[in-house]
Amino acid sequence: MNLFATFKQSIELEQALSELESSYVKADQILVIYMDNEPQQVPLVGRTKDIHSNSFEAGMASATGSAVIGASIGFVLAWGPIIWGLIFVIIGFTIGYCIYYFLKKDKFHTLNPKKEAEILVIIQCTETLAHPIKEILWKYQALTVGQSS
Template identity: 50%
Template sequence: MIIVGTFQPSIEIEHALAEIEQYGILPEEMMVLYMNEFPPISNKKKFPIDIHVSSFEIGIAFATGLAVIGASIGFKLILGPIFSGLLAAIIGFAFGYSIYYFFHRKKENTKHKSLPEIILIIQSPKEIAPSIKQILWKHKAKSVGMRKRM
């Protein structure tokens, strides 16, 4: 019989393997597989400073746009084009920086990061297969399946 059990990484797997070995199952008849997550998680770490750099870039873009608009309108205002352009640039920078920062700041991760599952495959005689299945359930296996050898 082939018995397959899935576990979350914990010490329970070691206890289950030790108990199964007491039934006479050799380590060569057991296989432990670690399932990788798909798609793989990027190794690039995001630093908190990245959001400030991106916010600064967006702020500068807003400042440039509003400075042009402010300077154009400034020809008709008392302040003149230079002061109205500078004032519009400061307002544009503050607006762009704050909008980007508040929408992209790091929020609490609502998705629970689970560890990859571990699959335990055991080849055993038909007589002791039910007891091995009970051992796996006792040691908190998420799922257990049995199949006859081909």
């Protein structure tokens, strides 16, 4: 008879395996299989999924354009092109950062986190040991437990 159980990677899995090995079955009667997750898609080069770095890029682009406008206007105004260019850099960065951040923050927060990998444990045992082994598996928080004859 074979028993099947799935676990998340945790200390409970290690405790269950050590208790099973010490009480009911030998180590060569237990097979542990690490299940792979869906492969992650690689983002485009230079693009991240962090909203703050993307907002910073948008703010810098807006600051650059604003600095040109501010310096151009500064030739006519009292403080000169350098001061007005710096003032417009700060204003442009703030506006660009805030607009991008507030428009995109909902999309970044609704992304599904990556699922944790599960581990499949296959235990070869006799019919008489099936019930106590199942109890140990449930005790240590197995996600699912099944059996085959």
